[in-house]
Amino acid sequence: MGRTSDARAKILDAARSLIELRGYSALGVAEICKTAGVPKGSFYYFFDSKEALALAVLDEQWSAQRGDWDRVLRSDQEPMSRLRQLFEETAAAQRAGQETCGTVSGCMFGNLTLELSNQTEAVRRRLQEIFEAQVDMVEEVVAAAVERGDARVADARDAARAVVAQLEGQVLFAKLYNSTAQLDVLWLNCLALLGAQAPAADVVGS
Amino acid sequence: MGRTSDARAKILDAARSLIELRGYSALGVAEICKTAGVPKGSFYYFFDSKEALALAVLDEQWSAQRGDWDRVLRSDQEPMSRLRQLFEETAAAQRAGQETCGTVSGCMFGNLTLELSNQTEAVRRRLQEIFEAQVDMVEEVVAAAVERGDARVADARDAARAVVAQLEGQVLFAKLYNSTAQLDVLWLNCLALLGAQAPAADVVGS
Numbered sequence: 001m002g003r004t005s006d007a008r009a010k011i012l013d014a015a016r017s018l019i020e021l022r023g024y025s026a027l028g029v030a031e032i033c034k035t036a037g038v039p040k041g042s043f044y045y046f047f048d049s050k051e052a053l054a055l056a057v058l059d060e061q062w063s064a065q066r067g068d069w070d071r072v073l074r075s076d077q078e079p080m081s082r083l084r085q086l087f088e089e090t091a092a093a094q095r096a097g098q099e100t101c102g103t104v105s106g107c108m109f110g111n112l113t114l115e116l117s118n119q120t121e122a123v124r125r126r127l128q129e130i131f132e133a134q135v136d137m138v139e140e141v142v143a144a145a146v147e148r149g150d151a152r153v154a155d156a157r158d159a160a161r162a163v164v165a166q167l168e169g170q171v172l173f174a175k176l177y178n179s180t181a182q183l184d185v186l187w188l189n190c191l192a193l194l195g196a197q198a199p200a201a202d203v204v205g206s
Numbered sequence: 207m208g209r210t211s212d213a214r215a216k217i218l219d220a221a222r223s224l225i226e227l228r229g230y231s232a233l234g235v236a237e238i239c240k241t242a243g244v245p246k247g248s249f250y251y252f253f254d255s256k257e258a259l260a261l262a263v264l265d266e267q268w269s270a271q272r273g274d275w276d277r278v279l280r281s282d283q284e285p286m287s288r289l290r291q292l293f294e295e296t297a298a299a300q301r302a303g304q305e306t307c308g309t310v311s312g313c314m315f316g317n318l319t320l321e322l323s324n325q326t327e328a329v330r331r332r333l334q335e336i337f338e339a340q341v342d343m344v345e346e347v348v349a350a351a352v353e354r355g356d357a358r359v360a361d362a363r364d365a366a367r368a369v370v371a372q373l374e375g376q377v378l379f380a381k382l383y384n385s386t387a388q389l390d391v392l393w394l395n396c397l398a399l400l401g402a403q404a405p406a407a408d409v410v411g412s
Contacts, residue, residue, distance in 0.1 A: 021324065022231070022324075022325060023229070023231055023321050025228070025229055025231045025232035026231035026232070103324045104324075105324065106320060110320060110378060111320045111321070113378055113381065113382045114312060114316060114317045114320045114321065114378060114381065115229050115317070115320065115321050117381055117382050117384075118227065118228075118309045118310075118311065118381070118384075119228060124382065124384075127382055128382055128383065131379070131382060154394065158391050158394075161379065161391070162372065162376075162391060162395045162398075164375070165371075165372055165375025165376045165378070165379060165395075166368065166371055166372055166375055167375070168374070168375040168378050169370070169371025169372055169373070169374040169375035169378075170368075170371045172316060172319055172320060172371070172374050172375075173337070173367065173371060175319065175320065175323055175324070176319045176323050176330065176333055176334055176337060177334065178323075178324075178330075185364050185367070185368065188360065188364075189368045189371075189399060192368075192398055192399045192400075192401060193395060193398050193399060194398075195398060
């Protein structure tokens with residue numbers, strides 16, 4: 001069982017790396033297995049199809065990222081400071097990826113949304129669930145900021161979606177220019193979108 | 207010469223439609239020629255490579271879109287009204303695409319940025335030029351709005367980039383949900399990003 005689980009994990013790791021480098025459509029099962037160092041036969045032991053693999057890669061990626069978002073967005077800091085930390089950690093993750101593989105790989109969820117959502121309904125639905133969950137988490141923080149009088153928005157959900165949209169758009173630019181400097185503006189744009197001021201702690205600290 | 211030019215135009219049309227449906231990586235030259243109804247041999251008469259075709263498709267798409275952006279963003283309307291019209295026309299174009307092919311195809315430039323910018327430097331550079339030109343055009347309008355006292359931003363270029371990033375992010379959501387309703391928020395988010403009020407003409411008209 002130990003060895004079998006290893007093979008599944010190796011396939012998932014290889015698929016994630018290859019998808020980050022070249023997207024999903026360009027990949028074949030043979031290449032994924034070769035990169036994973038597992039026999040091609042074992043692929044279909046674990047996955048019914050390449051689509052099933054894509055869903056598993058998304059689940060694994062979101063499971064890890066959701067943990068990070070939870071830690072940051074549900075911390076005991078002031079609501080606006082939590083959002084600032086989310087952007088800082090996003091930029092740090094993109095910088096780390098760039099140091100490892102030479103290029104800013106962007107957001108896997110954004111990448112696969114634009115590549116795949118019109119091609120497979122199962123992937124579209126999974127990506128919808130992931131982005132809904134992201135917007136839910138940001139909305140909670142926006143509502144808390146509004147309640148404290150730190151932000152002023154017409155609709156907390158629309159505002160949360162605008163923050164996530166801005167994040168996806170700026171990560172797109174970071175990938176386009178292969179530069180994480182694009183991400184420095186996220187915080188100021190978030191303040192503008194939420195009609196908010198920088199928290200007192202940040203102003204003193206900056 | 208008439209017939210030859212037709213073949214090139216047919217290849218470009220077929221490539222654009224296929225790229226919108228399924229992205230670039232999944233396409234082969236044979237399929238493009240079959241869809242275009244031209245012999246495969248003629249492909250390499252017009253294009254050195256699939257990458258050369260991608261660049262030609264981008265140029266053609268941007269040439270058409272730049273004309274639309276020029277007409278809207280350099281009109282004699284108030285600056286903020288020009289931006290509003292840009293969002294309305296963007297939403298209308300996505301709705302028209304959805305009516306034609308059943309799905310919101312999104313922004314070809316955003317789609318190809320996420321799919322290809324880490325794979326081909328020539329495509330990355332062309333997409334950078336296109337997005338720089340978009341940001342230039344929006345920046346002109348932002349600067350005009352600031353000059354009139356209709357908007358208040360720390361940096362006109364950063365603000366213009368934030369507006370384009372928000373557009374790309376919301377178009378991503380429109381594609382994800384196959385719904386152009388996602389685009390209704392663009393105007394309010396733009397007002398927030400630019401620290402602006404709706405123009406008097408819009409308030410009266412709404």
